[in-house]
Amino acid sequence: MKEMNSIQNNISDLLKLARKFNCFYLSGICQGTCKPFFVAGNQVGLIRPDVMKHIQRFPEVFNITGTYVELNPAFRDYKERTSKVADMLMKLRKEDEIIALKGWRDECFEVSLPFSSESLLEMDRSAFCLFGIRNYGVSVTGYLYHPTKGLCIWLQQRSFTKQTWPGSWDCFVSGGLAVGYGILETCIKEAAEEASVEGDLINKLLPAGCVSFYFESERGLFPNTEYVYDLELPLDFVPKNADGEVETFELLTAEECIQRALSPHFKTTSAPVLLDFLIRKGYINPENESNYRNLVELLHVPLQSIYSWPFTISNTFNGDNHGSCVDSN
Amino acid sequence: MKEMNSIQNNISDLLKLARKFNCFYLSGICQGTCKPFFVAGNQVGLIRPDVMKHIQRFPEVFNITGTYVELNPAFRDYKERTSKVADMLMKLRKEDEIIALKGWRDECFEVSLPFSSESLLEMDRSAFCLFGIRNYGVSVTGYLYHPTKGLCIWLQQRSFTKQTWPGSWDCFVSGGLAVGYGILETCIKEAAEEASVEGDLINKLLPAGCVSFYFESERGLFPNTEYVYDLELPLDFVPKNADGEVETFELLTAEECIQRALSPHFKTTSAPVLLDFLIRKGYINPENESNYRNLVELLHVPLQSIYSWPFTISNTFNGDNHGSCVDSN
Secondary structure, three states: OOOHHHHHOOHHHHHHHHHHOOHHHHHHHHHOOOEEEEEOOEEEEEEOHHHHHHHOOOOOOEEEOOOOEEEOOOOOOHHHHHHHHHHHHHHHHHHOOOHHHHOOOOOEEEEEOOOOOOEEEEEEHHHHHHHOOOEEEEEEEEEEEEOOOEEEEEEEEEOOOOOOOOOOEEOOEEEEOOOOOOHHHHHHHHHHHHHOOOHHHHHHOEEEEEEEEEEEEOOEEEEEEEEEEEEEOOOOOOOOOOOOOEEEEEEEEHHHHHHHHHOOOEOHHHHHHHHHHHHHOOOOOOOOOOOHHHHHHOOEOOHHHHOOOOOOOOOOOOOOOOOOOOOOO | OOOHHHHHOOHHHHHHHHHHOOHHHHHHHHHOOOEEEEEOOEEEEEEOHHHHHHHOOOOOOEEEOOOOEEEOOOOOOHHHHHHHHHHHHHHHHHHOOOHHHHOOOOOEEEEEOOOOOOEEEEEEHHHHHHHOOOEEEEEEEEEEEEOOOEEEEEEEEEOOOOOOOOOOEEOOEEEEOOOOOOHHHHHHHHHHHHHOOOHHHHHHOEEEEEEEEEEEEOOEEEEEEEEEEEEEOOOOOOOOOOOOOEEEEEEEEHHHHHHHHHOOOEOHHHHHHHHHHHHHOOOOOOOOOOOHHHHHHOOEOOHHHHOOOOOOOOOOOOOOOOOOOOOOO
């Protein structure tokens, strides 16, 4: 295989990258400095000390104990939880001290549970990372088999005016699952807005799984799941941005994509989608990547069980239950 | 989508199946009835009480404490560990009391570590499940797009004379990674032996990732990782078995495959490969399977970290570290 050697040189780099976008899963969690966050008796997140000092000022919104934080159980339903949390976030936003809230999006995500269609509340997507709430999105890999260059992938450079990762290189098309939008529906909407993919072309969109990882940055905690879709594009297709959120697009070979993903100019939380694609297409394979099976596992960490406590918050809290041994009944 | 309704009816069935082949990951582990098994200071497995009562009779081979079992640290190297364990297994096999050893294979697997190329010892594959040692194999999905039936997959029925799962329905081609064989090499060998796939056809074999799960049966513990390969076959190809290990082959539609996998006649530990294939090909997708993201995670459970203790066996042993928070340095 032509590209084998160049990947060989990146073996440890690819695993390092997978550990980077899982830095919280692999080490942050066990430091035990975050407090579990419960809503209506279910753990939906984790709260870091830097966020605790802000929410402590809202005892009417949060019930804070020595071991956990609970959204005021007096809030009766989705509507009331949503409005109380929105009011609190608005106050914090006005103070302009929290980095994450500087990136306010005016787009709400739902706080849901892994094994239920019921949602507990909604809040602006920029606030999810303050509470370590699971975040869902879609990512489309636009690719083609070039007659001379082989597998090639379209990457986008994010607009320099974006609230998050401005100017960073990213997947062809991606977007968060906002309240009221379906998964495929979000894909089609984003593909049209970000890259002008429409008509017959969009019908070639193929669902191919999802990636789950748990990243942490200065802004907060990111337990993210991305639904991944593949779109094989014609050789003559050139993406055109329609919503001003993209600086430019570039067609790269698979090897160039890996180098780009390993550079500081790539959005860390989009690397899992690229690696998953290159593994599914056989470009990264057991023969050229000795950490292959570990890499594949780190693209699908068990977020469904990371917030499952084997007891209710009224029980004794032993502070160490991650990974397996949950939802077993 | 034509097949959508029929899959809709199986939503809970597909998640039930994923929980079935992960029964030990989801519930067995936390019962805490198994003892960690260490070799040369590394945990490589877990030992159930039913196996403990047999190995307790070999104090010269196993150092057994209240909290763990250790292969005699006086054994100096791969060769010595291998021969001492082989002698012990031979004695147990003669007594003919252990079900797993009735399926003796005369084929050795290596006991290795997740982040090292070094192997600690080798033993007959039939004994791996007694110690809960990680097991690696390859699986090839032979498929085609039928002009009228759409996506179709070749399944094999295992020979009624096989030591494990005799007569059960299984993937097109699969095999364990035996000592001395590479991953792709094993694929090519098994495809030729089991289905007479040779020549130009075998060059179309595409690596597409791997599945990891942790199953338990009467025979023992199965923390398995399967490297998955796809092989698109011509419409007129008919597999012919060459090694007597296959009863018959059958070409099924994707929907028929799901029904077969849900039946008691399908090898439970091969279902992950089929589900992963149908997800990667978009047949099972977010629009027709509401447990989609949970299903995908249960096809890639974190076996790389399940045996990683944050301390050496000389330290205090607190008995509960699974899932995340490992190999973080």
